[in-house]
Amino acid sequence: MKIAVVGTGYVGLVTGTCFAETGNTVSCIDIDEKKVNSLKNGKITIYEPGLEVIFERNLSQGRLSFTTDLKEGIEGAKIIFLALPTPPGEDGSADLQYVLKVAEDLGPLLKDYAVIVDKSTVPVGTAEKVRAKIAQNAKVDFDVVSNPEFLREGVAVDDFMKPDRVVIGTNSEKARKLMETLYAPLVRQGNPVIFMDEKSAELTKYAANSFLATKITFMNEIANMCELLGADVDAVRKGVGTDSRIGKRFLFAGIGYGGSCFPKDVQALAKSAEQVNYDFRILKSVMDVNEDQKTKLIPRIKEYFGGDLTGKTIAIWGLSFKPYTDDIREAPALYNIEQLLAAGAEIKAYDPEAMENVRNQIGEKITFCHDAYSAVNNADALLVATEWPVFRTPDFDKLSTLLKNKVIFDGRNLYSLEEMKELGFTYVSIGRETING
DSSP states (O other): OEEEEOOOOOHHHHHHHHHHHTOOEEEESSOHHHHHHHHHHHHHOOOOOTTHHHHHHHHHTTTTTEOOOHHHHHHHSSSEEOOOOBOOOOOBOOOHHHHHHHHHHHHGOOOOOOEEEOOSSSOOHHHHHHHHHHHHOOOOOEEEEEOOOOOOOOOOHHHHHHHHHHEEEOOOOOHHHHHHHHHHGGGGGGOOOEEEEEHHHHHHHHHHHHHHHHHHHHHHHHHHHHHHHHHHHHHHHHHHHSTTTOSSOOOOSSSOOOOHHHHHHHHHHHHHHHHTTTTHHHHHHHHHHHHHHHHTTTHHHHHHTTTTTTTOEEEOOOOSSSSSOOOOOOOOHHHHHHHHHHHTTEEEEESSSHHHHHHHTTTTTTEEEEEHHHHHTTTSSEOSOOGGGGGGOOOOHHHHHSSSSSEEEEEOOOOOHHHHHHHTTTEEEESOOBBBO
């Protein structure tokens, strides 16, 4: 089947590449000429494990192509995905300008029936707005479908090729059959394709992400209680997570969630609630708690150094919002960097993938190091901000010789309390006993 994907950001590039992998002919369209030229020349523009291999394969075999020309890109496409940015506006609601502009442009370009798919995360009612924009100038029949993505950065290829479920919002039988055909190769093991109305599909994505963000935030609140009561959040997590009604995922305490989805989607759902005069109180609390949680360790760092960080060098391991991605959107590390710099500290940082993105955002305010041990060399303390596997089993003897002080502030609870005691480190983590070396 010929399909088109408008937008070559994270969602668009994964969507286009993975559909090409199942034998479709896919044209990806973007207004960014530099990005399109890079992709045409085989240079992938995002970091996502496993994507590069299938990207190169489908590009070389002619199933995947890129263009800046919308008319050329949608030529002959039976299904057109809109995978465009929906950033938060000034009031927190999702900004639909890019989605609606492309919808308006599509109308006069459609030559035959096509299914237009909202793949971006969009507020309830967007499908109706997209349909209206296309209809202004369309001369052929079309359908608008909501098909929210549920991709986790770092494992997006597996999530796409082996989805837990596929959610499709449509009341059109014609569109339903086309979408069933498109997704059939991805659900051969029986994972459900769930059909519903467009509004319910749109709300499903926001509800899923907001619930997961709430789950993380609840455990961070429990961690804060653990510190006051002398309990251990890891023990509580195991006790809670083995309850099949709750499940063990998204229960790890830390310095808050970040990324492109959870912060934006929680904020957008709260704003949508406001627009229908509903006070979604739990979401307001989730946002407030997460904001505080991101820099929870800063007071502990200041306390260790007697309240004065002037001239102190803090090593930071991890800059991306989570491992296996170079995405730094709303990354807790950035909030910690901002507060540490404001307190007079100097920072040396290392991340396996995200350093260039941070450099592009904040310039040379901090020192970027070529490996983890360079970052801690001659530093006064270590702050762990992202749980990359490379940080899980460091050479602690080497750390002892490189750090000026044997102190670790661990925002991701990577190390065991027993080991820290044995090694003589001062070790501050989240929701657990503080080890004083």
